[in-house]
Amino acid sequence: MGDKDSLASPAPGQTGDSASPTSLAALDATKLNITLAKTLKPLQPIETLRFGQTFSDHMIVATFDPEIGWSAPEVKPHGPITLDPACSCFQYGGNVFEGMKAYLGPDGKARLFRPDMNMRRLERSCARLALPPIDGDVVLELVKCLVDLEKRWIPKESGYSLYLRPTVIATRPGLGVIASDHAMLYILASPTGPYYEVLKPVSLLAVSDNVRAWPGGTGGHKVAGNYSPGFLPQRIAAEKGYNQILWLFGDDRRVTEAGAMNFFVVIKRDDGDGVDLITAPLDGTILPGVTRASCLALASDPEFHKECCVRLHPQEKVYTMSDIIKWSSEGKLLEALLIGTAVIVGPCNKIGYEGEDIVIPGTGMGPVGTAFRKKILDIQEGRTEWKGWGVVCP
16 A cells, blocks of 8 residues: 555655755745736725635745755735645645734834744744744745735724734645655735624633643644644534633643633632732643733733733643632632634633533623733734834834
């Protein structure tokens, strides 16, 4: 059987027959070719925008060949790409991506939010799937070029942005079960509004019969295969009246993530010294989210404590559904927050678990979530400068 043979030895051109890595062309943003669309699309009214359903006029594409290296990247009209049906991306899921946003500030400049973190994660994701190596700094320069070209697509209203999706897919044409030595990078741009109705609480169904990630797997990387296995549990949760899944892991029902988002709880402290902000640790099963890291950094900053009028004690630690039930029964569970690029910060109002609902107090976003959301949006939209997190696109 062909696949069995390919496990033992690489196909010709995969390793030994390939050009020396030092002679392969590197991805180079200065070689960007530009082919503009002949006709530009009309802009949609912002109230009609739905996440990931509208795309700008152009995209950027580059390809990697094991004999040549990276092609010159090209700006081209947004449209279909042509691939062999035997490509690794279809057969074995060799696909990674990033999610970023460009915001328009009051000065009229477009800004990205901590894009260096996205690029380092993209590099790690590619390495985890044994894709051809990619230079995230160059990808970032290409992202900036696309933002500059598509600036008219960035809505001016607060909470709206141009969502950017750098994607790397495995394009080796063949059914052998080996790493792909061919790849394609493409970058899409999509104007979008709030992921959920602004500040509308989200309900979660806690599940343990299916898991999002496991030790030694790919949960700590942004790979496509992490997402589609969650679609069925999500559908079941929706049928039961819940908006999203709260993923549990292990016999002790450890809390991990919510849907495709990081998850935080705000807990009243026994000593009265503010509140604990708790989220699961980066143990390989948790995605190291950019917004997650930003909330933890803000929570450690005394200056931010003054702004939100509460002392925060951030903790990355293992906690379980039993802990949440206990905190709730003792009146200590103050807020539950969904954190991510798309949602930014959103409130959870209840968690379904074993036939019962754990109700989070309040009717919307609590004070901690509100402070996080306001601060991060102020930085993203250029109203506040904070530690260089907002990066202006040329």
